[in-house]
Amino acid sequence: MHQCHAHGCQKRVPPAMFMCRSHWFSLRKQMRDAIWKEYRPGQEDDKRPSPRYMAVQRRAVAEVAFKPNDEKAAADAAPYALDAMRWRQVAIDAGLGDPLAGLAKEETMPRSNRMRDDAGQLVDYIKRLADGRVSMEHARGLVAEWEKQDRDFENWAAATHGTTLSGDE
Numbered sequence: 001m002h003q004c005h006a007h008g009c010q011k012r013v014p015p016a017m018f019m020c021r022s023h024w025f026s027l028r029k030q031m032r033d034a035i036w037k038e039y040r041p042g043q044e045d046d047k048r049p050s051p052r053y054m055a056v057q058r059r060a061v062a063e064v065a066f067k068p069n070d071e072k073a074a075a076d077a078a079p080y081a082l083d084a085m086r087w088r089q090v091a092i093d094a095g096l097g098d099p100l101a102g103l104a105k106e107e108t109m110p111r112s113n114r115m116r117d118d119a120g121q122l123v124d125y126i127k128r129l130a131d132g133r134v135s136m137e138h139a140r141g142l143v144a145e146w147e148k149q150d151r152d153f154e155n156w157a158a159a160t161h162g163t164t165l166s167g168d169e
Ligand SMILES: [Zn+2]
Pocket: 004, 005, 006, 009, 010, 011, 019, 020, 021, 022, 023
Protein backbone atom coordinates (compact mmCIF):
# COMPACT_ATOMS: atom_id res chain seq x y z
CA MET A 1 0.00 0.00 0.00
CA HIS A 2 1.08 3.56 -0.62
CA GLN A 3 -0.41 6.99 -0.09
CA CYS A 4 -2.79 8.61 -2.57
CA HIS A 5 -0.76 10.94 -4.83
CA ALA A 6 -3.20 13.83 -4.52
CA HIS A 7 -1.70 16.81 -2.72
CA GLY A 8 -2.23 16.46 1.05
CA CYS A 9 -4.31 13.27 0.85
CA GLN A 10 -3.47 10.65 3.50
CA LYS A 11 -5.54 7.78 2.10
CA ARG A 12 -3.76 4.45 1.62
CA VAL A 13 -4.25 2.83 -1.78
CA PRO A 14 -2.95 -0.36 -3.47
CA PRO A 15 0.43 0.06 -5.25
CA ALA A 16 -1.03 -0.06 -8.78
CA MET A 17 -3.54 2.69 -7.98
CA PHE A 18 -2.45 6.25 -8.58
CA MET A 19 -4.98 8.03 -6.35
CA CYS A 20 -7.74 7.15 -3.91
CA ARG A 21 -11.16 6.63 -5.44
CA SER A 22 -12.54 10.12 -4.79
CA HIS A 23 -9.44 11.89 -6.13
CA TRP A 24 -9.19 9.57 -9.11
CA PHE A 25 -12.75 10.30 -10.15
CA SER A 26 -12.27 14.02 -9.59
CA LEU A 27 -9.89 13.91 -12.59
CA ARG A 28 -11.40 14.57 -15.99
CA LYS A 29 -11.80 11.41 -18.05
CA GLN A 30 -9.22 12.54 -20.60
CA MET A 31 -6.63 12.68 -17.82
CA ARG A 32 -7.58 9.27 -16.39
CA ASP A 33 -7.31 7.75 -19.86
CA ALA A 34 -3.89 9.36 -20.37
CA ILE A 35 -2.61 7.91 -17.10
CA TRP A 36 -3.73 4.39 -18.02
CA LYS A 37 -2.25 4.80 -21.47
CA GLU A 38 1.17 5.69 -20.05
CA TYR A 39 1.05 3.20 -17.18
CA ARG A 40 3.22 0.11 -17.51
CA PRO A 41 2.24 -2.85 -15.28
CA GLY A 42 5.05 -3.49 -12.81
CA GLN A 43 6.38 0.07 -12.77
CA GLU A 44 5.26 0.33 -9.15
CA ASP A 45 7.58 -2.58 -8.32
CA ASP A 46 10.68 -1.63 -10.29
CA LYS A 47 10.12 2.11 -9.58
CA ARG A 48 10.91 2.96 -13.18
CA PRO A 49 7.91 4.80 -14.60
CA SER A 50 8.53 6.36 -18.01
CA PRO A 51 9.09 10.11 -18.40
CA ARG A 52 5.81 10.21 -20.32
CA TYR A 53 3.98 8.65 -17.37
CA MET A 54 5.62 11.07 -14.94
CA ALA A 55 4.63 14.10 -17.04
CA VAL A 56 0.99 13.04 -17.18
CA GLN A 57 0.95 11.96 -13.53
CA ARG A 58 2.41 15.27 -12.29
CA ARG A 59 -0.02 17.27 -14.36
CA ALA A 60 -2.91 15.24 -12.95
CA VAL A 61 -1.76 16.04 -9.41
CA ALA A 62 -1.46 19.72 -10.37
CA GLU A 63 -4.98 19.81 -11.78
CA VAL A 64 -6.50 18.24 -8.67
CA ALA A 65 -4.54 20.59 -6.41
CA PHE A 66 -5.63 23.63 -8.45
CA LYS A 67 -9.34 22.81 -8.29
CA PRO A 68 -10.22 25.25 -5.46
CA ASN A 69 -8.96 27.96 -7.84
CA ASP A 70 -7.52 30.29 -5.23
CA GLU A 71 -4.16 31.56 -4.07
CA LYS A 72 -3.37 28.56 -1.87
CA ALA A 73 -4.41 26.16 -4.63
CA ALA A 74 -2.10 27.88 -7.10
CA ALA A 75 0.79 27.65 -4.65
CA ASP A 76 0.03 23.97 -3.99
CA ALA A 77 -0.32 23.15 -7.68
CA ALA A 78 2.67 25.09 -9.01
CA PRO A 79 5.43 22.59 -8.03
CA TYR A 80 3.52 19.71 -9.65
CA ALA A 81 2.79 21.71 -12.78
CA LEU A 82 6.46 22.66 -13.11
CA ASP A 83 7.48 19.04 -12.49
CA ALA A 84 5.14 17.99 -15.29
CA MET A 85 6.83 20.48 -17.64
CA ARG A 86 10.27 19.11 -16.70
CA TRP A 87 9.21 15.49 -17.33
CA ARG A 88 7.61 16.55 -20.58
CA GLN A 89 10.94 17.97 -21.70
CA VAL A 90 12.76 14.77 -20.62
CA ALA A 91 10.32 12.74 -22.73
CA ILE A 92 10.70 15.02 -25.75
CA ASP A 93 14.51 15.02 -25.46
CA ALA A 94 14.46 11.21 -25.30
CA GLY A 95 12.51 11.10 -28.58
CA LEU A 96 9.35 9.83 -26.90
CA GLY A 97 7.14 12.65 -28.16
CA ASP A 98 5.07 15.14 -26.21
CA PRO A 99 3.13 13.27 -23.52
CA LEU A 100 0.91 16.25 -22.78
CA ALA A 101 -0.02 17.07 -26.38
CA GLY A 102 -3.39 15.35 -26.28
CA LEU A 103 -4.38 17.01 -23.04
CA ALA A 104 -4.30 20.60 -24.19
CA LYS A 105 -7.89 21.24 -25.13
CA GLU A 106 -11.28 19.76 -24.38
CA GLU A 107 -13.78 21.45 -26.67
CA THR A 108 -16.59 19.04 -25.85
CA MET A 109 -16.70 20.00 -22.18
CA PRO A 110 -19.55 22.09 -20.84
CA ARG A 111 -18.53 25.70 -21.06
CA SER A 112 -18.59 26.18 -17.29
CA ASN A 113 -15.83 23.58 -16.86
CA ARG A 114 -13.88 24.10 -20.01
CA MET A 115 -11.71 27.05 -19.14
CA ARG A 116 -10.76 25.87 -15.69
CA ASP A 117 -10.02 22.36 -16.90
CA ASP A 118 -8.03 23.37 -19.93
CA ALA A 119 -4.72 21.81 -18.97
CA GLY A 120 -2.58 23.93 -21.26
CA GLN A 121 -4.03 27.13 -19.96
CA LEU A 122 -3.80 25.92 -16.37
CA VAL A 123 -0.13 25.01 -16.59
CA ASP A 124 0.83 28.20 -18.38
CA TYR A 125 -1.03 30.18 -15.82
CA ILE A 126 0.42 28.40 -12.78
CA LYS A 127 3.86 28.74 -14.29
CA ARG A 128 3.42 32.48 -14.64
CA LEU A 129 2.12 32.66 -11.07
CA ALA A 130 5.11 30.70 -9.79
CA ASP A 131 7.51 32.94 -11.70
CA GLY A 132 5.82 36.01 -10.26
CA ARG A 133 4.84 37.17 -13.76
CA VAL A 134 1.16 37.20 -12.82
CA SER A 135 -0.10 38.81 -9.65
CA MET A 136 -2.64 37.28 -7.31
CA GLU A 137 -4.75 40.33 -8.09
CA HIS A 138 -4.87 39.19 -11.69
CA ALA A 139 -5.62 35.60 -10.59
CA ARG A 140 -8.66 36.75 -8.63
CA GLY A 141 -9.80 38.89 -11.56
CA LEU A 142 -9.56 35.90 -13.88
CA VAL A 143 -11.54 33.65 -11.55
CA ALA A 144 -14.18 36.39 -11.20
CA GLU A 145 -14.32 36.68 -15.00
CA TRP A 146 -14.78 32.89 -15.36
CA GLU A 147 -17.56 32.96 -12.80
CA LYS A 148 -19.24 35.82 -14.62
CA GLN A 149 -19.03 33.91 -17.92
CA ASP A 150 -20.58 30.88 -16.21
CA ARG A 151 -23.45 33.01 -14.89
CA ASP A 152 -23.94 34.73 -18.25
CA PHE A 153 -24.03 31.37 -19.97
CA GLU A 154 -26.50 29.93 -17.46
CA ASN A 155 -28.69 33.03 -17.77
CA TRP A 156 -28.51 32.85 -21.53
CA ALA A 157 -29.37 29.11 -21.47
CA ALA A 158 -32.26 29.71 -19.07
CA ALA A 159 -33.55 32.63 -21.15
CA THR A 160 -33.29 30.67 -24.41
CA HIS A 161 -34.89 27.62 -22.91
CA GLY A 162 -37.63 29.71 -21.33
CA THR A 163 -38.36 31.54 -24.62
CA THR A 164 -38.60 28.25 -26.50
CA LEU A 165 -40.98 26.81 -23.96
CA SER A 166 -43.28 29.84 -23.88
CA GLY A 167 -43.15 30.01 -27.70
CA ASP A 168 -44.44 26.44 -27.88
CA GLU A 169 -47.39 27.16 -25.68
ZN1 LIG B 1 -6.80 10.97 -2.25
